[in-house]
Amino acid sequence: MEPIRKHTGLVYPLNRDNIDTDQIIPKQFLKRISRQGFGQFLFYNWRFDNDGAPRDDFSLNYKQYENASILVAGENFGCGSSREHAPWALQDYGFRVIIASSFADIFYNNCTKNGILPIQLTGEQTQKLIDRSESEAYTITVDLENKRVYGSDDFSATFDLPAYQQEMLLNGWDEIAVTLTHENKIEQFEAQETKY
Amino acid sequence: MGKPKTIVEKIWDQHVVHQEEGKPDLLYIDLHLVHEVTSPQAFEGLRMNGRKVRRPDRTFATMDHNVPTIHRNVIKDQISKTQMDTLQENCKEFDISLADIHHPDQGIVHVIGPQLGLTQPGKTIVCGDSHTSTHGAFGALAFGIGTSEVEHVLATQSLWQAKPKTLNVKVNGKLGQGITAKDLILAIIGKYGVRFGTGYVIEYTGEAIESLSMEGRMTICNMSIEAGARAGLISPDQTTVEYLRGKRHAPKGEQFEKAALAWKNLASDPGASYDATVEIEAAEVEPQVTWGTNPSMCIPISASTPSPDSATTANGKDEIKRALEYMGLEAEQPISSVKIEHVFIGSCTNSRITDLRRASEIVKGRKVNPSVRAMVVPGSFSVKAEAEKEGLDLIFKEAGFEWREAGCSMCLAMNDDIVPPGERCASTSNRNFEGRQGNGARTHLVSPEMAAAAAIEGHFVDVRKLGVPTA
């Protein structure tokens, strides 16, 4: 997994609550057996019409957001299905950071396993980011080490994230390798279990 | 005696492998269920790193999401076939038991785990599927995981997990005649929303919960994730024990009695404290129908769709407006006036034998409305066989229902069972998200009885007007 320390990028605002993983990546694209190539299907049913042509009323298709790498949304981002194809699609499309007023639990976890940084800010803070990025090309910087977000203007906020996940993301660790250093403890646990 | 504990604390304490300041706990996983959609990349990861499956004996795989439900051998979609073939090859390579599409144990992963007795109280159970919460009905700590975590569990039989907060959802009193577990869980989500469970494990308690069958409890726990909770569970009792008695993977003889005692001891202690509690009065619950594009957008059958003006925030107003538009409904439209074109009885929420029995009682001697295409998709091969032994298939077929092979089917429409754009479906599944049953499809979540009644009438109707099932 690619480490992430500091990231500066263009903000794409998606001002909706309860964006579920069925919208992030619809089920017809879950049939692939590799982790790659899901970006083209991101928000497919919102981005494309029934004939597969890009819809000009969906903001991700606007020229101004072409190079966005930070997505900002409302409450409960990533709810629903546990499909990890959702963070794979976001990442493959070019997003490294997702900012929302709240996240669904499974999606949040899935992001941190894929080098995507999920940041929870207050409703007021996300609204500010949304307003500014809707009206102009708006760039912000995310500093994971110091858990800070700041804008090219006066915007500044701190965020929280569990120390374990912070370290995983900063170092891009292979979690399985870390766990296997405790293999003797897993063996001990298995040896003392009650069996029926 | 020590401090009273909740069932979640008891299960947790029994499964901690390693604990360290400033880190989540390393939690042992007793049972890992695997299906074709969320596993290929995990097996690929193992191969790339030269890793093995640590406990093939605690891993169990089936095919459900993609499988054809008309003819087992006709898989039109090559990519679906590749995904199923890949699971077959992976299970062979890593020595994992697999119930493939021709196997008598095949079915939706959350239907077969309990049926085979793999699901047991006190176990930690995971699967790359958010409705793994279903298994919590047995007093197991069961939750959905992503594919990276699937790979992690395959390799280590454990997961790093922060101890969750607990939320007591207390259901006071008794459900009224003809009111089902599905109506109750929809009413709970309707009242408290789609994110009140985020960050928590829900424990459902109270008289109405205790009097539910295991199937009813599974319906409740299944939809915990629709309230935002990764896991939802119910303390084991005699109902749990009797369900498991004689199941293939349950302990046998004297061992069973020992296990039963240990299981019942897992129940939350009187006076145990929760991080949060919400309550609902069972007697107030009516048959529910969802009108919108998430499960909290639901109303009693006697009510009308809301108006955007009823929301207090700008995002809320916008959400109602967009949902009504997507669903092709007006504001303040009586839900019973809404006509449907499809009925789907199935999914891991409502495709068990008791669901089919109750729906069949409504259908018996009646005909599906000519404007409706209706189907029953049993949750597993063995549910189907049992229903056929009881003649339920004939009741459904005579009424004009299609009778299918087991699988997820129209719950997420990954196979050929799709609702066409703009058409409307009364569905016993758990998600009414945009496009869930097909691009542009409009889903209304209901109980199996309400789905059966809608099939007959061609629009939503209070099933109690057609009779109250006794099964």
Ligand code: SF4
């Ligand atoms: S029936 Fe539906 S919700 Fe259940 S596992 Fe299958 S696709 Fe998921």
